[in-house]
Amino acid sequence: MAYFYQVPALVNLCSQYLQSIAREDNVCEILDLALQYDNVGLRQAACDYIDQNATIIIETDSFVHVSKLCLEYILKADTFHVDEKTILRRAIEWAKLYQGNDSLNMDEDIRFNITVKHFRNTIGNAFQYIRLGAMSFAEFSECAGSTLDAEEIKDILLFTNICSTDEFHQNRLPKKKILELKNGISSWTAHSFSRSSESMYKITVKKNLICEGIKFSKLSLSATWGNPGYGEPNLDFSVNITIEITRTGLNFSFKTAMQALSLHTIKFESPVNLKASKDPYTLVVKIEFQPNPLNITINANQAGVGSATVEHAEVEWNNQFSILHQIHFSNMSNRELKDKERKCGDERLI
Structure with a gap:
């Protein structure tokens, strides 16, 4: 409503309130709102919180429920300091959910065998911010082998090989x-x-x-x-x-x-x-x-x-x-x- 009626003072109050209640289990939703309404201050505060608590936040349920734009915005940061194997695994979980497979509520054995079709296209621009070069082939196989089909894996590897080094920033850094x-x-x-x-x-x-x-x-x-x-x-x-x-x-x-x-x-x-x-x-x-x-x-x-x-x-x-x-x-x-x-x-x- 504050944005709808264009009341800056009320927008600032809402932003300050959301910053005050930010936690590991809701900060991704807050970032989604900040991106949606282009609130720079709230966006920066949410990003700082996410980067400082990255290893916890990536495992939360809210992480796999963010919008495609928000997923890209989180992963593109050099300061989102999580090992790339975990990022790929959670990105695949996000893609499963996006395609309508609520694998998070399934038994482990069933979830393990669900495949994701067109993974690279599903997560869109966020894919280029997964630092595949920072992973060993064994780590990539462990994450992708059971959830991506052979054609999809081939597509990913071919795409990675033709990309310039400018498109893939290999190392993430502590904040x-x-x-x-x-x-x-x-x-x-x-x-x-x-x-x-x-x-x-x-x-x-x-x-x-x-x-x-x-x-x-x-x-x-x-x-x-x-x-x-x-x-x-x-x-x-x-x-x-x-x-x-x-x-x-x-x-x-x-x-x-x-x-x-x-x-x-x-x-x-x-x-x-x-x-x-x-x-x-x-x-x-x-x-x-x-x-x-x-x-x-x-x-x-x-x-x-x-x-x-x-x-x-x-x-x-x-x-x-x-x-x-x-x-x-x-x-x-x-x-x-x-x-x-x-x-x-x-x-x-x-």
Whole structure:
């Protein structure tokens, strides 16, 4: 009704409510609604939930009851991190149901022997997002041998052989990944004439990624008075932190108590897109003290020099003082990217 009467405020309330009740057994239905009504916010929230709980959701009853469009949208994501054997098995179950064979309510022995006719045509565009190349022949045979007839299997294998590698993305990826920097010891002393320090990290990205945030190192403090005789130094003071990543426009600043910075996690207000490039991005973390008469030494449990890698990203640093413990990345689902690719492909066919 909210869409019918075009009441944006009511549409937003409905979207927020559906997001609040999302569970493993209903989130596929919520995604179906989001696609039907082209609600971008609800669609993204449902996709994030599905990707984060993929191994559970694929086995739910609601998964095999989604529309053909929704099935395609779920499977196309590089971040739908389920083994391909399970995906093929559940796609076949979906096709059985779509063809009117309610095999889910049958005995196991009977369900095992039901065949699916024209499987590739039945699931439509979703078929190209099943990464058959990630499966062994034995795994494919176990899933398809008893449910697809010989002609259908032959058709699938021939179709796969003539497809370009661009049409089949072989590997799915976990939604989130954490890069941990090498442990060690680095330190910096802030004197009255030197009240700020920068830690710099070169990030080389081999596949489009999102940088979501960082985690600071475990820090320990000590301080002495610039002039002796003032008694025990007070370590309860604040610092200004600025975080920048070149070529992204990120300039994130905050103020915090120095002692609260140890092992503190920062999530950026907006995810930072890092595009694959041979030229590294530079992540700069600047720490600045307000003027005071203390000489402050900060020790970090991170090596001043080193490198670390996660899949598709490498970080190198050479700092006197290295303040970061982790950099948080996430993989792009590429669902929207593939939509654009398909539109371009459709235009070429016209």
